[in-house]
Amino acid sequence: MYIDKEEMKQKNSKREAIIEAAVKVFAKKGFYNAKVNDVAKAAGVADGTIYLYFKNKDDLLINLFEDKMDHILNRFAAGLQNIHDPIEKLKTFIHVYFTLIEEDQQLAEVFQVELRQSAKFLKDYHNQKFLDYLNIIAGIVDEGKREGFFRPTLHTDIIKLMIFGAIDEVARQWILGADDKYSLEQASQELSRTIVDGLLAS
Amino acid sequence: MYIDKEEMKQKNSKREAIIEAAVKVFAKKGFYNAKVNDVAKAAGVADGTIYLYFKNKDDLLINLFEDKMDHILNRFAAGLQNIHDPIEKLKTFIHVYFTLIEEDQQLAEVFQVELRQSAKFLKDYHNQKFLDYLNIIAGIVDEGKREGFFRPTLHTDIIKLMIFGAIDEVARQWILGADDKYSLEQASQELSRTIVDGLLAS
Amino acid sequence: MYIDKEEMKQKNSKREAIIEAAVKVFAKKGFYNAKVNDVAKAAGVADGTIYLYFKNKDDLLINLFEDKMDHILNRFAAGLQNIHDPIEKLKTFIHVYFTLIEEDQQLAEVFQVELRQSAKFLKDYHNQKFLDYLNIIAGIVDEGKREGFFRPTLHTDIIKLMIFGAIDEVARQWILGADDKYSLEQASQELSRTIVDGLLAS
Amino acid sequence: MYIDKEEMKQKNSKREAIIEAAVKVFAKKGFYNAKVNDVAKAAGVADGTIYLYFKNKDDLLINLFEDKMDHILNRFAAGLQNIHDPIEKLKTFIHVYFTLIEEDQQLAEVFQVELRQSAKFLKDYHNQKFLDYLNIIAGIVDEGKREGFFRPTLHTDIIKLMIFGAIDEVARQWILGADDKYSLEQASQELSRTIVDGLLAS
DNA sequence: AATGAATGAGATTTCATTCAT
DNA sequence: CATGAATGAAATCTCATTCAT
The missing domain is CATH 1.10.357.10 (Tetracycline Repressor, domain 2)
Incomplete structure (x- = not known):
């Protein structure tokens, strides 16, 4: 049970981290000028990881x-x-x-x-x-x-x-x-x- | 004299044509999704021509x-x-x-x-x-x-x-x-x- | 340990492959007449790959x-x-x-x-x-x-x-x-x- | 007669001018980086003129x-x-x-x-x-x-x-x-x- | 002969997305 | 789940060359 919770938190926290990073990066560079890699770096994940959470x-x-x-x-x-x-x-x-x-x-x-x-x-x-x-x-x-x-x-x-x-x-x-x-x-x-x-x- | 005028009109009309085409194309596709070639085609000029009038x-x-x-x-x-x-x-x-x-x-x-x-x-x-x-x-x-x-x-x-x-x-x-x-x-x-x-x- | 070595070799071997291909292609066509795509093909990589290794x-x-x-x-x-x-x-x-x-x-x-x-x-x-x-x-x-x-x-x-x-x-x-x-x-x-x-x- | 001579001199002098300009420009920028237009400007002629004298x-x-x-x-x-x-x-x-x-x-x-x-x-x-x-x-x-x-x-x-x-x-x-x-x-x-x-x- | 605006093929480079590890 | 190297389609821009004036 608590493991699920932990994992959920982990899961959420990674998705969250990406969204927060995206907010920062899009705000700074604009959506079209922001690279997926910029968001990944800001979120501390790999490029590919973003595609696990978003299409x-x-x-x-x-x-x-x-x-x-x-x-x-x-x-x-x-x-x-x-x-x-x-x-x-x-x-x-x-x-x-x-x-x-x-x-x-x-x-x-x-x-x-x-x-x-x-x-x-x-x-x-x-x-x-x-x-x-x-x-x-x-x-x-x-x-x-x-x-x-x-x-x-x-x-x-x-x-x-x-x-x-x-x-x-x-x-x-x-x-x-x-x-x-x-x-x-x-x-x-x-x-x-x-x-x-x-x-x-x- | 009238030749100068003609030429001026011609010149302006090409620059103008590109701008009008850009309005159409940007309105339809959005700036980032519009290709320079779309604008060129809409203006009836070659891609390169756009770069004669705009940086x-x-x-x-x-x-x-x-x-x-x-x-x-x-x-x-x-x-x-x-x-x-x-x-x-x-x-x-x-x-x-x-x-x-x-x-x-x-x-x-x-x-x-x-x-x-x-x-x-x-x-x-x-x-x-x-x-x-x-x-x-x-x-x-x-x-x-x-x-x-x-x-x-x-x-x-x-x-x-x-x-x-x-x-x-x-x-x-x-x-x-x-x-x-x-x-x-x-x-x-x-x-x-x-x-x-x-x-x-x- | 051997994995690191392997990877190093792989990594080097791709950079190396591109350089060797460039030698071949530049020799044959000359630097200015050689296309990046020629080098890529000769190296068996995609165009973009070259830009991972060279500016x-x-x-x-x-x-x-x-x-x-x-x-x-x-x-x-x-x-x-x-x-x-x-x-x-x-x-x-x-x-x-x-x-x-x-x-x-x-x-x-x-x-x-x-x-x-x-x-x-x-x-x-x-x-x-x-x-x-x-x-x-x-x-x-x-x-x-x-x-x-x-x-x-x-x-x-x-x-x-x-x-x-x-x-x-x-x-x-x-x-x-x-x-x-x-x-x-x-x-x-x-x-x-x-x-x-x-x-x-x- | 003297007109032909004059024209010959003119002709030569334009061809000459282009070659001298080319020497300057090629020396400065290198052949591949020199633009035909650079040479034309340096020679004080139009781009097209160069093609009247050289293929x-x-x-x-x-x-x-x-x-x-x-x-x-x-x-x-x-x-x-x-x-x-x-x-x-x-x-x-x-x-x-x-x-x-x-x-x-x-x-x-x-x-x-x-x-x-x-x-x-x-x-x-x-x-x-x-x-x-x-x-x-x-x-x-x-x-x-x-x-x-x-x-x-x-x-x-x-x-x-x-x-x-x-x-x-x-x-x-x-x-x-x-x-x-x-x-x-x-x-x-x-x-x-x-x-x-x-x-x-x- | 001279012009230079226009052309458009083609080259470099980028970057979202994939996939083997 | 996570990675990040590799991909390759696609876009911008350049420039030698042409041709109507």
Whole structure:
């Protein structure tokens, strides 16, 4: 029994190690410029080992995405659990987002930059986790409409993208260091205020 | 005299043809999956010809970006020329943006998807044209603050990114066809109203 | 233990195989006209394998040169080991030279013809092994002067080149088959006699 | 009439210009690394123009060689014209050789380095001019034998190569600047003395 | 005769993936 | 399970040569 557990841990830990290495390497070099061997070296395994855990390089990126997205979705679920006011929910959503960005900037970079890149990921690959993520926002917006906080005429499909895009871009530029003119805390406040104001029923 | 003109046109037209072909091909296959030979065939020239006009594949992408960005910046300048009310300016900006997207969807796809991908473009390559573009938004926001329309406490560096991100994401998803639930006209209206409301001084 | 040895042998044997193949192919086609794929085929490996052992085509030529030069220098050292008379040493040097030429005519051709060609080898690439080689001759000449056999006024720096050039050219033309009018044995005798006579103190 | 002459001069001067440019460029970069366009630029003509005067790049090198060799052969003929003593002839030959080297070091470099390079030139291309050149030496040696100055047993075919190689190598190293330890004048003296001593009948 | 833009065959080199150990 | 040497398809880029002007 404990052996199985050990082995499971080993197994997991090797798969994990590869994903963590991939996050680092993809963040630094970009997916297309990163070599499988770079990831292998960073993970402390042989090239071939990666193919024991992942079908190919694309599959590694997909698995990385799904794994990390699970974690992110859990974090949002946890953060929003005990909040009932849609306005507070929206503010919390933004806050959790920036907290995640700050916690793991390399992961953030992969999400912000690399996942945008390939047709594979934004077009061909049907991205349920990303839809789940957008639906958190949609849920909050719909709730706000239902409860009379937000304009009832809001087109949720557009608004959810708008909110996501706004947060995402501010985060991306912070990550890229193009703007060290603002802190994530400032950004969080500014975005919350402006977005909420934009949605409020008059 | 007319010969010089002719030749100029010829010359330009070959460079132009390559760039137009690159837009098509990059939009369809993505930058990294597009072969130089694909671009050459699409442009009706030989592989080598591309290297007479561009240093290498990266350089082609950079030139494509700069050329097209010039056009875009001109379009914004023209569109905003005779408008003085900052609120109207913002609405017009959004409208012009979506008009451009609609006019050339392939170009839009390259800008919205492919240009996000390479470290070259978002990090290494210092991107003056993109800054110019963001500064159009910043200018409108600052004007609105000065003239008392918008909250004077707005942090322009954050707000400009927020606005850009919001518009950009809505446009991207429309391009990618993930959402055929809305028209660009609807999106334009919805964004204008929401963003302006978010910025207004109470 | 024997496994390590085996592996070493294997490893060496692949690097070796590539170098031997390169000698054959460069001799036949010339360095610039030889394709990497020609070498790969001759060595019975894939193109890519060559790049596991050598940085690029130039590096292969350099390594070939250094490896073979080591062997050649050893042969000279061995041949001259037990000889003390400078005149005998000179004769032996010439004899060993022609023996090496005869033993491996393809290698000789690469050394005599191909290595002369690229700026890399005669100018840019700093060529310690070749200097070592010339210094064998210089050593013999100096010894001969010191011991009163050779004219004490000989300018060793010139004489060593003269001797090398004389031997080298006779060998080259024999290799190129331009002159099948003489055997290497004849050439060896003729050169020995003439050079020694030229150096002798009167 | 005078127009034809003019044109002839023009014609010659363009062909000449290309050859002179080729000497410069080949000397600097080596034949294989020199681009036709490099030669064209150096000659102040268009790429295509070179093909009006020469069949291809190889043909340019061959023509360069033949032209220059004619000049060289003439110089030797002139220098040796009024000398009858074979020993003096040999000394003069060496002296003329070094004078030519000194007069045009770039040409020398092409002859010394580049012409050695391609199978085309030392094997395939049947090189009458080079044989003519070697035969000047052979003629002197034979004369010396006939007149009793040199050992009658000398194998002229070997000796001519030996003499050529000795002179050539000393010249080459001087060109390459590897040895700035000696002047060409010194070299000339040293070689003359040593070679003549080596050949003398005892 | 001269030009030089255009060609396109072909060479080097890379790197994801495999498989014998 | 793990390795990493070997593979070889495929991509970028070069450059001698052509040919319409």
